[in-house]
Amino acid sequence: MALAFLAIGMYAGVKHKQPGPVTTTIAQTDGGAQTPVTALFAESMNDAAGKPQALAQWKGKALVVNFWAPWCAPCVEEMPELDSLAKESAAKNINIIGIGIDSPTNIADFAQKFKISYPLYVSGIRGTELARNFGNKAGGLPYTVLIGADGQVKKTYLGRLKFEELKADLAALGS
Numbered sequence: 198m199a200l201a202f203l204a205i206g207m208y209a210g211v212k213h214k215q216p217g218p219v220t221t222t223i224a225q226t227d228g229g230a231q232t233p234v235t236a237l238f239a240e241s242m243n244d245a246a247g248k249p250q251a252l253a254q255w256k257g258k259a260l261v262v263n264f265w266a267p268w269c270a271p272c273v274e275e276m277p278e279l280d281s282l283a284k285e286s287a288a289k290n291i292n293i294i295g296i297g298i299d300s301p302t303n304i305a306d307f308a309q310k311f312k313i314s315y316p317l318y319v320s321g322i323r324g325t326e327l328a329r330n331f332g333n334k335a336g337g338l339p340y341t342v343l344i345g346a347d348g349q350v351k352k353t354y355l356g357r358l359k360f361e362e363l364k365a366d367l368a369a370l371g372s
Contacts, residue, residue: 233330234348237262240327242318243301245308250318252294257346259370261286261293261363264328264340267307268299271357272339276313278360283315290346291367298324298338345370 238253263279265272276295283293295317297304304319320327325336332353333340341354343366352366 232348233327233332233342234344234350236330237327240320240323242296242320245297245305245317245319247301247305250316252318255292255294256348259289259291259346259367260344261291261367262331262342262344263293263295264298264324264333264338264342265295266298266338267303269338273311275339275358276311278358280313280315282360282363286367289367289371291370294318296320296324296327298322298328343367343370 238256240252241249242252244250261279261282263272263275265276267273279293279295286293293315295313295315297307297317297319298321299319300321301319304317307313308317328338328340328342329336331340331342331350333355335355337355339354339357341358341363343351343353343363345351351370354363
């Protein structure tokens with residue numbers, strides 16, 4: 198009896214088409230190696246208002262990328278200072294963006310309540326993977342990445358930012 202069921206199972210397995218493997222498409226890198234920065238710029242995320250945005254718009258610009266979540270107390274504490282820094286740095290062609298690791302509704306509610314002026318994007322759990330690509334193996338938040346206009350990671354910061362250190366690092370970008 199067991200052999201009959203085994204034969205039926207094997208026959209059904211051969212006749213039943215298995216779904217193909219799950220694949221991920223990686224953006225072209227003009228022949229270069231895939232890096233965390235190219236992976237970031239290959240992403241498209243909704244902004245806090247729900248509109249899709251290509252992160253490639255930040256390519257070629259000095260960029261501070263802040264991975265955060267509304268439920269993360271240190272993230273929320275540093276955002277007003279990041280907002281002030283974003284306003285100061287705009288004239289120096291340094292941009293700040295936030296990648297929120299939460300639901301679209303929570304990010305939108307947060308953005309509306311706190312009136313953050315720099316762009317906030319909704320990544321959901323995918324943001325955790327992006328942050329890990331930049332070296333955040335612990336998965337802690339906030340996690341901030343400083344990317345030069347040349348597309349190279351200059352520095353990463355785990356935990357609440359020390360703004361004097363970040364400002365010094367930003368000043369060194371202009372040198």
